[in-house]
Amino acid sequence: MILSDTDRKILHRLQSNLPLVSRPFQELSKELNIDEDTIIERIKFMIEKGYVRRLAPIINTQAMGREATLAAINVPEDRIDEVSAIVNSYSGVSHNYLRKGKNCNISYNMWFTMSAKDDEELHSRLKEIEDRTGLTVRSMPTTKKFKIGVRFKIY
Amino acid sequence: MTNKKEDIDVKLIKYIQEGLPVTKTPYKDIGQALGMPEDEVIERLKKLLESGKIRRLAASIAHRKIGIDANAMCVWKVPKERVDEVGKIMAGFEEVTHCYERPTYPDWQYNVFTMVHGYTDAECEAVIQAIREKTGLNDYVILYSEKEFKKVGVRI
Numbered sequence: 001m002i003l004s005d006t007d008r009k010i011l012h013r014l015q016s017n018l019p020l021v022s023r024p025f026q027e028l029s030k031e032l033n034i035d036e037d038t039i040i041e042r043i044k045f046m047i048e049k050g051y052v053r054r055l056a057p058i059i060n061t062q063a064m065g066r067e068a069t070l071a072a073i074n075v076p077e078d079r080i081d082e083v084s085a086i087v088n089s090y091s092g093v094s095h096n097y098l099r100k101g102k103n104c105n106i107s108y109n110m111w112f113t114m115s116a117k118d119d120e121e122l123h124s125r126l127k128e129i130e131d132r133t134g135l136t137v138r139s140m141p142t143t144k145k146f147k148i149g150v151r152f153k154i155y
Numbered sequence: 156m157t158n159k160k161e162d163i164d165v166k167l168i169k170y171i172q173e174g175l176p177v178t179k180t181p182y183k184d185i186g187q188a189l190g191m192p193e194d195e196v197i198e199r200l201k202k203l204l205e206s207g208k209i210r211r212l213a214a215s216i217a218h219r220k221i222g223i224d225a226n227a228m229c230v231w232k233v234p235k236e237r238v239d240e241v242g243k244i245m246a247g248f249e250e251v252t253h254c255y256e257r258p259t260y261p262d263w264q265y266n267v268f269t270m271v272h273g274y275t276d277a278e279c280e281a282v283i284q285a286i287r288e289k290t291g292l293n294d295y296v297i298l299y300s301e302k303e304f305k306k307v308g309v310r311i
Contacts, residue, residue: 003221011214011216011221014213014214015211015213015214015216016211016213017204017211017212017213018175018181018212018213020182020197020200020201020204020212021197022180022182022183022193022197023179023180024181024182025177025179026179036179040177040178040179043177043214044177047174047177050217050220051216051217051220051221052214052215052216052217053214053215053216053217053308054172054173054174054214054215054308055174055175055177055213055214055215056171056172056173056174056175056212056215056308057168057171057172057200057203057209057211057212058209058210058211058212058213058215058308059168059172059208059209059210059308060207060208060209060210063206063207063208064208070257070268072263084304084305087304087305088304088305093305094305094306094307094308095305095306095307096303096304096305096306097300097301097302097303097304098300098301098302098304099228099298099299099300099301100298100299100301101296101297101298102227102296102297102298102299103295103296103297104296106296106298107262108263110304111228111298112304112305138260138263140257140258140263140268141257141258142255142256142257143255143256143257143258144238144239144242144255144256145254145255145256146242146243146245146246146254146255146256147245147246147251147252147253147254148210148252148253148255149210149211149252149253
């Protein structure tokens with residue numbers, strides 16, 4: 001870990017909205033008591049080194065009129081690479097994880113999120129994955145949202 | 156909202172979704188690239204945030220890289236009539252980053268999903284234990300990610 005306390009302070013603040021003013025980093029410099037040039041330089045450093053994936057709009061797929069779902073597949077151990085390559089090939093797939101139950105065995109081991117421009121496109125893509133893999137894809141779209149907002153405690 | 160306005164918003168989002176310019180005047184620089192005054196860039200982003208089309212204009216952190224390695228998806232079997240009450244309790248934990256109700260299937264009975272992020276598995280499990288105590292729920296599975304095949308932000 002090569003992040004300094006200054007970096008951590010910037011990183012923590014950067015998880016909330018960037019001010020919509022002409023000089024947003026100058027605004028942050030007042031809040032954080034770190035000068036503007038240092039803030040800019042450290043953000044560039046953290047992006048370059050991969051601590052920050054991107055400083056960008058976080059899009060609400062549904063509000064943009066897109067449909068999204070969390071899908072699960074029970075993939076046989078020896079087909080994991082092949083099936084994950086198929087799933088990942090879709091641009092609407094933003095996450096794909098191999099997961100294992102800790103306190104209890106569960107059959108679904110591949111979990112991915114997919115979005116598409118509408119319901120029809122979403123379902124046809126999931127169906128396509130089923131056809132290409134011969135495996136059942138379980139779609140579990142959100143029926144109720146209680147929380148969304150990945151902001152990490154940085155310490 | 157007219158189609159034309161939407162088109163410009165989409166053009167704006169597409170231009171910045173890989174990353175804002177990290178400069179003294181990022182909105183002015185975006186405007187210059189798109190042939191739009193700085194004020195218009197700011198105004199459009201404000202409206203996109205207000206309407207909820209953009210959740211945040213902020214940094215996405217490589218949480219694994221900064222040491223937040225543990226990522227537990229904990230799924231719970233919650234009686235239908237308790238979903239609202241329980242969902243609110245779970246969402247109240249700082250370490251719970253997402254909390255959703257999702258449909259069940261004959262072979263999948265867990266209807267409430269929580270994502271718990273922490274620096275260690277033990278930290279995640281302490282949160283899950285606290286949720287159990289606060290809700291009285293005991294039917295749950297903790298799913299740890301064994302492998303990350305893909306992780307990118309949503310793009311349009």
